[in-house]
Amino acid sequence: MPTRSKAGVVLNPRNIPKKTPILTEGDRSFFEGDKVTTADLSDWAGLVERGFVRVI
Amino acid sequence: MSIKSGLNQRFYVHGNDLSGDVASITTAEGMFDEYDITDITKVAHARILGQASGRMEWSSFFNDAAGQSHAVLSAMPLTDVVVTWLLGTALGDPTFSLVSKLASAYAPTRARDGSMDISARAEGSAGAPLEEGVALTAADDTFSSASSATSIDQTAQTTLGATAVCHVLSIGSGTPTILIEDSANNSSWATLLTFGAQAVNTGKRVTSTATVDRYVRITTTGTFTDCVVVVTLRRGLTGDVVDLS
Numbered sequence: 270m271p272t273r274s275k276a277g278v279v280l281n282p283r284n285i286p287k288k289t290p291i292l293t294e295g296d297r298s299f300f301e302g303d304k305v306t307t308a309d310l311s312d313w314a315g316l317v318e319r320g321f322v323r324v325i
Numbered sequence: 326m327s328i329k330s331g332l333n334q335r336f337y338v339h340g341n342d343l344s345g346d347v348a349s350i351t352t353a354e355g356m357f358d359e360y361d362i363t364d365i366t367k368v369a370h371a372r373i374l375g376q377a378s379g380r381m382e383w384s385s386f387f388n389d390a391a392g393q394s395h396a397v398l399s400a401m402p403l404t405d406v407v408v409t410w411l412l413g414t415a416l417g418d419p420t421f422s423l424v425s426k427l428a429s430a431y432a433p434t435r436a437r438d439g440s441m442d443i444s445a446r447a448e449g450s451a452g453a454p455l456e457e458g459v460a461l462t463a464a465d466d467t468f469s470s471a472s473s474a475t476s477i478d479q480t481a482q483t484t485l486g487a488t489a490v491c492h493v494l495s496i497g498s499g500t501p502t503i504l505i506e507d508s509a510n511n512s513s514w515a516t517l518l519t520f521g522a523q524a525v526n527t528g529k530r531v532t533s534t535a536t537v538d539r540y541v542r543i544t545t546t547g548t549f550t551d552c553v554v555v556v557t558l559r560r561g562l563t564g565d566v567v568d569l570s
Contacts, residue, residue, distance in 0.1 A: 283517065292516075293513075293514045294513050295512075311513050312510045315509045315513070316513060321515050
């Protein structure tokens with residue numbers, strides 16, 4: 270089933286200090302302002318819903 | 326979950342592992358002041374609850390090695406001291422933690438048979454009661470470099486915040502930052518709490534008002550070697566004295 274990837278930007282809803290990763294997936298870390306896609310995060314929908322990712 | 330004995334437990338005082346010195350834990354108590362509000366229409370006492378607090382009391386053997394009972398307790402710190410009791414050594418085992426003043430930090434006794442004991446008492450001091458939680462480390466965990474520990478599955482998301490306690494027992498070199506992460510699917514992780522770059526032989530309590538997802542784990546970041554930590558987490562519950570939601 271083909272899917273179209275979506276892009277987003279990482280937000281910081283929990284006010285995590287700078288230089289601390291907001292999200293991690295496997296060995297990869299994502300910081301506030303990082304660009305991510307649906308391929309980067311397995312819980313894309315959940316993270317968008319909870320305000321960690323804003324779809325762009 | 327089942328009925329358990331008190332065997333194979335651990336006890337930490339502000340980043341120091343006193344488990345090998347502690348002979349008994351005589352009190353781990355969360356309590357309230359209570360005010361009698363019985364009016365003349367009542368035939369039995371009516372009471373309301375006042376301020377909450379906590380208390381832990383324990384007895385240690387005399388051990389004058391570095392970082393053990395004599396050195397840690399005789400220092401009689403004037404600042405807050407984090408005390409944690411692990412009721413087991415597995416991930417997810419129950420814990421009790423208290424941010425406290427060592428109200429009776431150092432009371433050694435020598436009995437006629439020659440035995441020596443140190444009794445100590447910690448009274449809650451940070452506006453929080455004794456806090457029951459779960460261990461996110463298997464007793465203590467050693468991180469040889471930045472990495473994530475095994476997660477625990479707490480079955481469901483909760484929405485009433487969380488408190489966590491971290492003891493840093495030792496660091497080989499460098500400056501680790503210790504985080505707690507949560508996840509809905511055990512794969513995508515979000516930072517829930519950070520203890521920052523915590524110094525060795527310190528304890529720290531942090532709080533979050535965030536929704537906490539089903540899975541939780543510890544992650545360390547930064548450049549360092551051999552960081553030994555103990556971390557416990559408590560999810561906020563309905564009816565908590567301190568509402569974190």
